[in-house]
Amino acid sequence: MSSEIKDDLLEETAYVSPVRKADWLMRVGVFIVALVVVLAIFGPYIGPYDPTRTTIRIAFPPPGLTEIPGLLLDWISGKLDYPPHWMGTDANGYDIYSRVIAAPRTDLKIALLANILSLIVGVFFGLLAGYWRNWGTEFLIRVSDVLQSFPVFIMAMVLVALAGRSSTNIIIALALVYTPIYIRLTRAEVLSQTSRGFVEAARAMGNSELSIALRHVLPNSLTPALIQSSVTIGFAILLTAGLSFVGAGVRPPTPEWGLMISTGANQIVLGEWWPSVFPGLAISLTVFGFAVLGNALERRYEKG
Amino acid sequence: MKRDNPILRVRDLKVGYEVPGDLIVPVDGVSFDLNPREVVGLVGDAGSGKSTTALALMGMARPPGKILGGKVEFDGRDLLTLPDAEIRAIRGRDIGIIVQNPRAALNPMLRVGRQIGHAYRAHNDVTAAAARMQAVEMLRFVGINDPERRVEAYAHELSGGMAQRALIAMALSSAPRLLIADEPTSGLDVTIQAQFLDEMWQTVQKTGSAMLLVSQELGVIANFCDRVLVLHKGRIVEDAPVRKFFAEPQHPYSKEVLRFYQERASGFPLQVSGKPGFLQTKQLTKHFPLRGSDKVVQAVDKVTISVAKGEAVGLVGESGSGKTTVGRCLMRLEHPTAGAVTLDGQDITELGATEMRRMRSRMQIVFQDPFDSVNPRWTVANILDEPLRVHEGGNKAARKQRAVDALKQVDLDPSMMMAKPRDLGASTLQRVNIARALICNPDFVVLDEPTSVLAPRARNSLIALLARLQKELGISYLFISHDLTTVRYLCQRVAVMYLGQIVEEGSVEQVFTAPQHPYSKALLSAHLMPDPTRRRVDNPALAALEGEIPSPIDVPKGCYLASRCPHVVDNCRANLQVLTDLGDDRAVRCERVVNKEITNENAAAHD
Numbered sequence: 001m002s003s004e005i006k007d008d009l010l011e012e013t014a015y016v017s018p019v020r021k022a023d024w025l026m027r028v029g030v031f032i033v034a035l036v037v038v039l040a041i042f043g044p045y046i047g048p049y050d051p052t053r054t055t056i057r058i059a060f061p062p063p064g065l066t067e068i069p070g071l072l073l074d075w076i077s078g079k080l081d082y083p084p085h086w087m088g089t090d091a092n093g094y095d096i097y098s099r100v101i102a103a104p105r106t107d108l109k110i111a112l113l114a115n116i117l118s119l120i121v122g123v124f125f126g127l128l129a130g131y132w133r134n135w136g137t138e139f140l141i142r143v144s145d146v147l148q149s150f151p152v153f154i155m156a157m158v159l160v161a162l163a164g165r166s167s168t169n170i171i172i173a174l175a176l177v178y179t180p181i182y183i184r185l186t187r188a189e190v191l192s193q194t195s196r197g198f199v200e201a202a203r204a205m206g207n208s209e210l211s212i213a214l215r216h217v218l219p220n221s222l223t224p225a226l227i228q229s230s231v232t233i234g235f236a237i238l239l240t241a242g243l244s245f246v247g248a249g250v251r252p253p254t255p256e257w258g259l260m261i262s263t264g265a266n267q268i269v270l271g272e273w274w275p276s277v278f279p280g281l282a283i284s285l286t287v288f289g290f291a292v293l294g295n296a297l298e299r300r301y302e303k304g
Numbered sequence: 305m306k307r308d309n310p311i312l313r314v315r316d317l318k319v320g321y322e323v324p325g326d327l328i329v330p331v332d333g334v335s336f337d338l339n340p341r342e343v344v345g346l347v348g349d350a351g352s353g354k355s356t357t358a359l360a361l362m363g364m365a366r367p368p369g370k371i372l373g374g375k376v377e378f379d380g381r382d383l384l385t386l387p388d389a390e391i392r393a394i395r396g397r398d399i400g401i402i403v404q405n406p407r408a409a410l411n412p413m414l415r416v417g418r419q420i421g422h423a424y425r426a427h428n429d430v431t432a433a434a435a436r437m438q439a440v441e442m443l444r445f446v447g448i449n450d451p452e453r454r455v456e457a458y459a460h461e462l463s464g465g466m467a468q469r470a471l472i473a474m475a476l477s478s479a480p481r482l483l484i485a486d487e488p489t490s491g492l493d494v495t496i497q498a499q500f501l502d503e504m505w506q507t508v509q510k511t512g513s514a515m516l517l518v519s520q521e522l523g524v525i526a527n528f529c530d531r532v533l534v535l536h537k538g539r540i541v542e543d544a545p546v547r548k549f550f551a552e553p554q555h556p557y558s559k560e561v562l563r564f565y566q567e568r569a570s571g572f573p574l575q576v577s578g579k580p581g582f583l584q585t586k587q588l589t590k591h592f593p594l595r596g597s598d599k600v601v602q603a604v605d606k607v608t609i610s611v612a613k614g615e616a617v618g619l620v621g622e623s624g625s626g627k628t629t630v631g632r633c634l635m636r637l638e639h640p641t642a643g644a645v646t647l648d649g650q651d652i653t654e655l656g657a658t659e660m661r662r663m664r665s666r667m668q669i670v671f672q673d674p675f676d677s678v679n680p681r682w683t684v685a686n687i688l689d690e691p692l693r694v695h696e697g698g699n700k701a702a703r704k705q706r707a708v709d710a711l712k713q714v715d716l717d718p719s720m721m722m723a724k725p726r727d728l729g730a731s732t733l734q735r736v737n738i739a740r741a742l743i744c745n746p747d748f749v750v751l752d753e754p755t756s757v758l759a760p761r762a763r764n765s766l767i768a769l770l771a772r773l774q775k776e777l778g779i780s781y782l783f784i785s786h787d788l789t790t791v792r793y794l795c796q797r798v799a800v801m802y803l804g805q806i807v808e809e810g811s812v813e814q815v816f817t818a819p820q821h822p823y824s825k826a827l828l829s830a831h832l833m834p835d836p837t838r839r840r841v842d843n844p845a846l847a848a849l850e851g852e853i854p855s856p857i858d859v860p861k862g863c864y865l866a867s868r869c870p871h872v873v874d875n876c877r878a879n880l881q882v883l884t885d886l887g888d889d890r891a892v893r894c895e896r897v898v899n900k901e902i903t904n905e906n907a908a909a910h911d
Binding site for chain 1: 740
């Protein structure tokens with residue numbers, strides 16, 4: 001019996017589908033994201049210096065590429081009485097390398113919490129607005145549209161300026177900025193899932209509407225929002241840094257990439273490029289990593 | 305049947321593709337001939353390599369597949385070794401192909417006439433104006449009304465049947481000597497299917513070309529083919545004249561497929577003596593408001609159906625006839641505009657939300673698409689548990705046992721409890737759907753085209769299963785289908801719908817052997833029985849209906865069929881027709897039939 005009904009309509013389409021190729025870009029994304037996560041956990045402890053304490057070497061330039069092997073040798077053999085400043089020090093004497101690898105704890109924490117908050121709120125309202133369509137939820141969508149049409153950065157700046165510079169306020173501001181995206185995404189997916197047969201079947205089975213929404217529609221509508229998370233976290237890191245840069249973010253001396261760029265920016269005219277360039281590179285790489293991972297996940301999801 | 309000069313000679317054709325570490329060969333050494341004026345059917349299960357073979361005959365393979373070897377000799381030239389330019393000249397000019405899903409095969413951005421013109425100009429050195437003339441001629445030839453206007457249409461403006469004909473027009477525009485039709489009628493209504501195949505068959509006879517008709521439908525094969533090739537696991541396992549194939553199938557696969565029809569060919573399902581009117585609709589009506597106007601789409605119009613306890617009633621009709629909406633109203637997935645639905649004496653249209661939910665354990669529905677109707681993230685165990693959780697609650701272990709029993713009831717192995725829908729085939733999953741519908745022991749089940757996405761072999765076993773369950777459990781079915789063969793084998797009574805109305809109702813035997821209403825007659829005359837001794841092409845054409853189904857937005861004043869009926873008189877256009885009991889337990893919505901003004905000229909056209 002089972003061999004008889006195994007030969008099915010769907011199997012014919014199954015074997016024409018191309019073999020899934022290994023996605024190297026996705027691997028790059030996974031690597032960067034994993035690195036950032038590891039640094040968020042261990043970063044503050046593994047640097048050669050305390051990221052929040054100054055050293056006596058002010059505005060010390062990083063070693064040139066050719067000097068690195070010699071410096072390494074000196075350090076290991078004990079000729080050097082302090083660990084080398086691989087990325088130099090800034091105008092206050094902070095070791096930039098230690099601060100660059102300590103910063104993910106601040107940045108990723110803010111970005112992650114903001115994202116989780118907006119994900120939960122956004123998915124909730126998205127489900128509400130997608131499943132129960134009436135004037136109330138329609139109004140909700142309009143409000144979220146208005147919210148979304150404000151420039152993200154200005155809005156976060158104003159919110160933090162009004163509520164004060166604390167991590168909590170930054171998280172709330174970012175969450176508010178990103179919630180409409182999740183509302184839209186989830187609502188769109190809910191609308192498409194609601195028209196599917198298994199929702200109808202669940203109704204015919206005697207489920208209540210609430211039970212259909214939570215047991216059937218919600219779990220099948222989460223994927224786009226979860227994929228968007230990766231991209232959002234990347235951009236939330238960028239936004240956190242941006243807020244710090246304009247002085248609306250975390251307070252010094254917290255190691256934070258945006259703050260470091262901002263501190264270093266004054267020295268760039270003096271030719272001291274290193275206090276800004278290294279944290280800047282770190283941000284670029286991180287945002288790139290999250291975005292690439294998000295795109296790869298999305299492609300994989302679309303392929304099914 | 306073998307003649308000296310076949311048009312096409314295929315020898316040891318192999319198509320395969322590589323997966324890491326392995327070579328898969330879906331077409332593994334196929335050999336056959338096609339002779340002039342011959343229509344050859346290529347049958348076989350899904351996955352047997354039919355479509356791959358059809359494409360390979362034109363020297364093509366869908367990536368990642370490749371033609372690995374063999375010969376395809378057309379007019380003595382091996383197509384597989386010809387240079388690209390020469391084989392392109394042959395494709396379309398000498399060999400035409402018609403694929404499934406006509407609408408997807410037409411370019412949505414181009415007018416139909418231009419597409420046919422392009423195909424024609426690719427092989428004939430003519431001006432655009434001449435190509436357009438040819439396009440009009442071809443559309444006229446394939447029976448499209450008003451071809452001068454239709455050449456200006458885009459694909460979305462055509463119905464499925466018309467799009468299919470436009471494709472045929474394209475395939476025939478250069479008068480090919482060989483036609484390859486790959487499931488050309490899947491998804492078409494029976495009347496259009498019959499009309500279309502008639503046209504193809506006549507073309508082949510008129511032009512002396514040959515046709516390879518790939519189809520899983522034995523009805524199509526029996527009525528139109530001269531010879532049958534059975535493809536099984538990439539090889540031709542049987543090559544026989546059509547009558548011999550049906551009378552004495554050789555290969556085990558052929559025997560198995562045919563057994564179902566042979567077992568049921570004699571007699572009709574036995575009448576049941578259950579309580580009449582167990583499920584009853586009275587004047588059931590459903591209108592959908594049309595957005596942006598005060599007009600309505602009249603989907604269901606005063607439908608009265610009665611299903612006895614333990615009886616299976618078929619609801620047949622073409623797409624757009626409103627049969628699915630009737631099923632949805634019965635389940636209260638749509639709230640009817642007017643009329644009543646009673647189950648066991650209780651009017652379900654008046655129940656409150658909570659009472660209705662409770663009522664749902666007594667009435668269930670199985671939908672058309674098995675994959676769409678289950679939550680894709682759930683396991684079979686979750687899926688089967690859901691109705692029990694909603695209606696009975698209680699002990700988890702006991703519920704699990706019920707789920708296992710339900711799987712056994714539909715002939716599935718309990719080991720698949722932890723499988724997810726994507727791991728299962730369509731017919732297996734449809735059995736899971738049936739198990740889910742039956743798990744709370746309902747009295748009544750709506751089956752909404754449950755077999756239409758299944759391959760014939762799976763379809764047959766599902767019909768046999770449904771018939772067995774009906775007998776064992778004493779359930780009543782409303783079986784909605786456009787496939788008359790399945791209705792004939794499963795149902796005791798049948799109701800024929802046209803444009804939201806029931807036009808004829810009676811026992812399956814009455815309606816199938818002697819349909820009364822002109823629409824039922826047309827529908828049944830288009831029905832292809834898998835019986836080569838009474839081939840459609842050997843008999844004079846039966847009355848087909850002219851024109852197309854009117855829009856359900858502006859329904860005619862009198863009889864809905866008046867614009868298409870061959871027996872129409874002035875009264876028909878003026879008088880609204882009423883479903884009238886004929887006394888012998890059947891009812892017809894046609895006053896001319898009731899008044900015995902129409903003689904039953906094509907009675908017994910079917911068994």
